[in-house]
Amino acid sequence: MATIKLIIRRNKGSVNQDGSTLILLRYTHKGQTKYFSTGLSVFPKDWDARNQRIKKSNRGFTTKNMVLTKFKQKFDDIVHKAIYDEIEPTGSFVRAEYEIEQNKAEGKQGKQGKSIHHLTWEHFKNDFVDESRRTKKPSTIRSYNDFIHLLDLFKKSRGIKELIWQSFTLDFYYDFMKFHIEERGASNNTFGKMIKTLKTFLNAATERGFNKCLDFRSKRFKVFQEEVSHIYLNEDEIQCLLDLKLENDTKLREIRDLFVIACYTGVRFGDFKQINEQNIRDGRLRIKTHKTGQYVVIPFHPIVKNIIANYAGKLPNSYCNMIVNRELKIIGKMAGFSKTIIKSRMHGVRRVEQTFEKWELLSTHCARRSFATNLYKQGFPTVSIMKITGHRSEKTFMRYIKVTEDEVANMLEEHWNSFQMTG
Incomplete structure (x- = not known):
């Protein structure tokens, strides 16, 4: 009876310089033993001998275990076929059949092909997502799945059955850009997010030895990122929201009040769901943000204190983003936010402009931009604002600052006037 393990x-002679050791497949039949290299190495402490698997303590264990499973399955298939054909599956026979199968696989791929212990792109991408579920946030996993879905649409549009590692060249990059921007109407920023995700996948595959095609690291394989003209509400506009008489509509009133609280705390709407009485102490909000995991302490503005007092010391009810964004537009229209806003986006080399009334652009994230921008205009230190918003990078934070050219001019005039008065 043949055994495969x-x-x-x-x-000492089998251990590499870094302390790792090669994983072997041991085939035994009627006292004859043959060893086959899987091509993968592991540190002894990360090897589960009983289950013949790499432990979770090893980075990339899911992908590597899949490689091992596929490798072992290859020998199972050889043995089962031999038995079916009434051939004695000796060690020498199995080795010969294995080498034939390996030569066939390498011949199909050519000089840049993969050996059978390497995963294809099509297998790796799905396995990488499954592995990432253990360490990444749900929003990141959704972005990974969105990218894979888009890539499937691209393959279908181009009549491609499957992509291989050598597919991701600069030619692919420009064709993918044409598909997503010109054919699907995406903006440069949206395309840039997809390329950023692709680079995440390819970097992981390269580090693990599956990918040898490095075109994606070229400077021309770039991630587009442009400044977007988002809106914010100034102090007077926030007061307009507070002046609305919404006593007869509980939902609108709660959404308005929660939005105003966000305008004076900088809290993401997604974090409101986790806030309870224990987070509100001594007139301050103390929470660990869901997105970045940072602990922030935010003192309450007098307006926020008044709102919370109206809800018996608690926050208003929280609603899902879709409902809030829909109702905010109704509230903004009631408040008279009819100023014309021109939004400009790049689609490849083509600039596309759209015209909106301001209320049409109101969304939950507008509150966070309003918080940062209004404090910035008041001269509050940037570093201190970042401590409250939880931003680690000033470059990222500055995208939240939506000061117009006229507002910058006014700030400069006030600075000069105050300087003359003190002089």
Whole structure:
């Protein structure tokens, strides 16, 4: 009876300089034993001998275990076929069949092909997402799945059955850009997010030895990122919201009040759901933000204190983003936010402009931009605002600052006037 087992050798001669050791497949039949290299190495402490698997303590264990499973399955298939054909599956026979299968696989791929212990792109991308679920946030996993879905649409549009590692060249980059921007109407920023995700996948695959095509690291394989003209509400506009008489509509009133609280705390709407009485102490909000995991302490503005007092010391009810964004536009229209806003976006080399009334652009994230921009205009230190918003990078933070050219001019005039008065 043949036995197939994955093993590692712990003797001194089998250990690499870094302390790792090669994972071998041991095939035994009627006392004859043959060893086959899987091409993967592991540190002995990360090897589960009983289950013939790499432990979770090893980075990339899910992907590597899949490689091992596929490798072992290859030998199972050889043995089962031999038995079916009434051939004795000796060690020499199995080795010969294995080498034939390996040569066929390498011949199909050519000089840049993969050996059978390497995963294809199509297998790797799905496995990488599954592995990422253990360490990444749900929003990141959604972005990974969105990218894979878009890539599937691209393949279908181009009549491509499957992509391989050598597919991701500069030619692919420009064709993918044409598909997403010209054919689907995406903006440069949206395309840039997809390329950023692709680079995440390819970097991981390259580090693990599956990908050898490095075109994606070229400077021309770039991630587009342009400044977007988002809106914010100034202090007077926030007061207009507070002046609305919404006593007869509980939902609108709660959404308005929660939005105003966000305008004076900078809290993401997604964080409101986790806030309870324990987070509100001594007139301050103390929370660990969901997105970045940073702990922030935010003192309450007098307006926020008044709102919370109206809800018996608690926050208003929180609603899902879709409902809030829909109702905010109704509230903004009631408040008379009819100023014309021109939004400009780049689609490839083509600039596209759209015209809106300001209320049409109101959304939950507008509150966070309003908080940062209004404090910035008041001269509050940027570093201190970042401590409250939880931003680690000033470059990222400055995208939240939506000061117009006229407002910058006014700030400069006030600075000069105050300087003359003190002089």
